[in-house]
Amino acid sequence: MIESRPGKAGQETFSRLLQALRPDLVRFAFWLARDRSIAEDVVLEAMLRAWRARTELKDLTVARHWLLTIVRREHARLYERKRLPTVDVEEAVAREDLALADSQDSELLDLRRAILKLPDEYREPLVMQVLGGFSAAEIAREMNLSTAAVLTRLFRARNRLREIYGQVPVDEGEDVI
Amino acid sequence: MNCSEAQRLIGAEPERADAVLETHLSGCEDCRRFRSEMQALNTDIHRALNLPLAAWRQQTPPMQRSRVAPRWAMAAGVLLAFVSGLVFWAVQPKDALATDLVTHMTHEPQSWQDTTPVDRAALVDILSAAGVRIDLPENEITYVRHCWFRGHFVPHLVVRTSQGPLTVMILEHESVASTQRFSKDGYTGVLLPAENGAIAVVGLGPAIVDEPARRIVRAIHPRVR
Numbered sequence: 001m002i003e004s005r006p007g008k009a010g011q012e013t014f015s016r017l018l019q020a021l022r023p024d025l026v027r028f029a030f031w032l033a034r035d036r037s038i039a040e041d042v043v044l045e046a047m048l049r050a051w052r053a054r055t056e057l058k059d060l061t062v063a064r065h066w067l068l069t070i071v072r073r074e075h076a077r078l079y080e081r082k083r084l085p086t087v088d089v090e091e092a093v094a095r096e097d098l099a100l101a102d103s104q105d106s107e108l109l110d111l112r113r114a115i116l117k118l119p120d121e122y123r124e125p126l127v128m129q130v131l132g133g134f135s136a137a138e139i140a141r142e143m144n145l146s147t148a149a150v151l152t153r154l155f156r157a158r159n160r161l162r163e164i165y166g167q168v169p170v171d172e173g174e175d176v177i
Numbered sequence: 178m179n180c181s182e183a184q185r186l187i188g189a190e191p192e193r194a195d196a197v198l199e200t201h202l203s204g205c206e207d208c209r210r211f212r213s214e215m216q217a218l219n220t221d222i223h224r225a226l227n228l229p230l231a232a233w234r235q236q237t238p239p240m241q242r243s244r245v246a247p248r249w250a251m252a253a254g255v256l257l258a259f260v261s262g263l264v265f266w267a268v269q270p271k272d273a274l275a276t277d278l279v280t281h282m283t284h285e286p287q288s289w290q291d292t293t294p295v296d297r298a299a300l301v302d303i304l305s306a307a308g309v310r311i312d313l314p315e316n317e318i319t320y321v322r323h324c325w326f327r328g329h330f331v332p333h334l335v336v337r338t339s340q341g342p343l344t345v346m347i348l349e350h351e352s353v354a355s356t357q358r359f360s361k362d363g364y365t366g367v368l369l370p371a372e373n374g375a376i377a378v379v380g381l382g383p384a385i386v387d388e389p390a391r392r393i394v395r396a397i398h399p400r401v402r
Contacts, residue, residue: 048323048325111225115225115226127226130219154189158189158222170188
């Protein structure tokens, strides 16, 4: 088990950790917020919060998971506090189109646009699972849902994305709480 | 387990190993095909979510965000300044620190415009984290933030002087052998050695910063931790 070190050595280790993981945090925040600027704000606040709580992190091998959890909560806190208006999805896609582009892969770009267009309740658990590595149970705890509800949302997220590849979505069934 | 149940499970967790599911799949070609499609989709989703952040650095950051408070705009500017400073940081030419300072301030234009003295508790809190205190009249300090700069959180202040507002950054993790002056992109500044690290004092335009910088540096003292 890798443990964080006390004192100045610990601070340097933690700084390097934040440095190394920052790109992952920014990507994660972007897919939650659908806005680069907000993502960067959220990550900065999350990093500051993590810095202040760094002595709580005893095992550096779980640092990424710990930091992503802080980012996710900071994002949720932002919307609760600021009462930001609902994002216009088409506007968000158009605004962030340059950020989504990656070389000449148009299919990948289409998939990114489609993910961006997913409703929050489907996109967030999908991002937490695929990018964050959270289990369904962990997502359920964070989102205050049942594990069954999270699994339903994950299924529906992927089901909708199937259309990108010309695959027919399957019946989504009833809502699970 | 029927096909609907199997497909919901696969759609939720395409890589999941489940004995009951495997039993169903062993006898259902449609669901086996569905799982292959979902696993391929999941691989693509993973690729899609891993955005190329390098492309972001080449783009002008959006500065107009009417739906968020100025503090968030400044925080965004700080992080973007850090990101765009990474290239310089890796190469480390001798004026890299000055360049990074200017880049950082370019993304925090709001810091120059505040005229209200900062909250004393916030000032003490931020400076204490850097192990220092400052003996200046409180009404002279109109901005204080914890900023991410070159891999560390550093105090970023703005002090009102006879030469106009001056940015002060207390750089515990940097070192300069002697006083260095610089003029870059419309900013004039000085880097001074300090007891712990260095202190940067920067003005906008052709400000004469030497004297106010010396005054500010004399006012910064280590705080017993």
